[in-house]
Amino acid sequence: MKDPLNIVITGVGGQGNILVSEILAKAAAAEGFKVTVGESYGLSQRGGAVSSHIRLSQEFQYGAVIPAGHADIIVGFEPVEAARAAAALGHPGAKIILNPRPVYPVGVLIGGQAYPDPDELIKTLKEMSAEVLLIESSELASLAGDPVVQNIVMVGALAGSGYLPVPQATFTSVINAVVPERALEMNQQAFQLGFDAACAVKEKAKA
């Protein structure tokens, strides 16, 4: 494994960024990594762009901010935010997992700013990066029972991608511990749907 392994979880405030970084970091910590996570709370969560930086290392405690060009894995809950994180932190070897469903910025809704064609944006990201996995996490979350759990679908996709040295069982045991009882079944289902989707995309790419 590359050390440190730097992961960005990015999206729009309210998409459940913090729960995902908590699950991922706890899973990595359970595997014995020295983990550091930097997160955004408060005002930055109010519809703005949010990202969590997660840094895994066997030897060293790293700071909470990934240096420019050092992000190895980008998990984007929204295409423009994935692109923003890639531009600031990515490099040609970076791997991206992406929910292609746009959440329009207020400047686009009110006019004056253009939202890029998602297909073109994804094409550009594919050209620039080592790998891009498209996961329709919002749709899969609706299948699991609520579009809100798209974040957990993306955790499943990350686990299924094989990008991390963390086994599936570690993720599921962390989810069982952090998700409240009443929502557990839906979250487990969301995780599994994301896991399977990532495996399917990887299979298809191989074929």
Added chain:
Amino acid sequence: MSWKDVVYGKPGEKVLMNGNDAIARGCLEAGVRFVSSYPGSPSSEITETLGKAIATFNLYAEWSTNEIVALEGAAAASFTGLRAVCTMKSDGLNVALDFLTSMNLGGSKGGLVLVVADDPAAHSSLKEHDSRILARAAQVPVLEPSTPDEAKVMTSWAFDLSEEIAGPVILRSVTRVSHSRGIVELIEIAEAKETAEIPLGQRFQTFSIFHMKARDRLQLAADIYETSPFNFFEGPENAETVLFCCGSSYLYAREALKLLGLAREVKLIRVGTTYPLPENFILSHLRGAGQVIFAEEVRPVLEESVLLLYARNAAGLGNITFHGKLSGEVAGARGPACGEMNTDILLEALAKTTGVQYTKQGYPAESLNQLVEKIPPRDFAMCPGCPHRASFWAIKTAVAVDGHDGIINGDIGCYSLGAFTTGFELFDTLHCMGAGPGIACGLGKLKKFGFNRPAIAVVGDSTFYHAVIPGLINARYNASEFLCVVLDNGATAMTGHQPHPGTGFNAAGEVTAALSIEEVVRGLGITVEVSDPFNIEETAGKIYKMNRLPGVKVLILRQLCALVAYRRERKKRRVFVDPERCRGEACGCGRFCTSVWGCPGNIWDPATGKAKIDEAVCAGCGVCAKLCPAGAIIVEEVD
């Protein structure tokens, strides 16, 4: 949930927690008995977590009305010999400063720790205060942790230090410590004093003669700091280049040195006790250095202190070149002494000062530019279904109809977004908590100088208790004229929905007497009315009417925060667009629901040329349905 690890975690366990939870655990491990706070990012989770510890440990925790009341309460507990902590964001220290500067002269008894969380780069603030400067003004010692684990250990030690010097101690955190997670090792919860007592005749007072006590206390702290394990160095014993750092900058400095291959060549000095300076420790590392670099957030506080020390000892130290914020060489995108520190800033500064080559990683410039061109900015936006959007629209409408160029004085909370596109750029002024009514009160007295624009102050419910009441009293007493609109959404929403005096419950989750805003206002002899902002026409009408009345008036716009409402009910109304009724571009409304209203739930479908509701995002408030001129938006009750 990390709070469970804080409360139930066993000694020896290594758990992942954020800096704030680690600070909370540090308080418990030190045997804290009294906890008080006014919430503010990035500090809020400390008291939130300690509130959850009340049932398990013998302690008291409260959300106070504001920071000075919070600190006075904590000091009272300290006077009785108990250990007390008071937590706040950097802005809060301004509010508490009058008492702090007074109390610090007389001193305290039981360990008294102020945790002040600064927000470099103002991620969730309007300003990026460096509270170390106020600590110096108040002559209170400062500790600066670099990681969550160290934050826990330092917090516990801060109580010991406070008791040793018989005065308060500030633990200065920053966003990247408070809101970062790391592995924290737990120890046992201390058995500390549980009996509160002030022996008859023991007094705690402030007189200028006690200024000497504060000065001597600082000297005592400096002496203790000299042998503190929180000050240490890494790398070679003797080095031409020495890097001084503190707080979160320590981890950035280590990473930058590693990436540049300089870890064996540059001496890294981590100062954990930044005020007062451990002078002998610093001097020992200045000796033999040819150049010194500083890494800290936000202002050059450590840098200035070290330079002053050098100036007093230059004869024995020889020529040293200093690189930092003062020389302008350690600077990010905002220039020196503004914004956060990070590894990239230090990579650049170290490469420049040591002559080592560093090639920036990332995509080739050409493809990067192509990508960047496509990315639109994402401004802050109020949540879907946020009642503030309806309130702002009602104010905007009423002011337009009134036609006297009403001037809007904003305040601090989620509704600060009234200054942004999402809030229709409604606010003309925006400063600090309570400033809205204060400014409106001043503007209301300027008629004799020809100022005739009616003032409308916009404040939140938690802000009302925190800082608005004196402004209203002033307005009534001095016969000023303005309308104060209180956006009552039933929570301190911005910082994570903490309770406040109007909510009817406290930090422990117990039911308390809810203090009614309208009763307070009536008690001041001020006219008050209440409206539901989701009844947008009626609300705009009330604003219009009250704005034209003489004197000071208060209008409460009451509607639960959309996030709280969603959590409580989870029952949503389905909102959708009837494509038969939506006339699209031909309507003449100018795509009102998307291009003006600006709720993330209202989107435009270019395929059909008609409006659409993003049902995955929509909170079901239904306000857009009331505003659509074609009546094309339908609201359906869902079981």
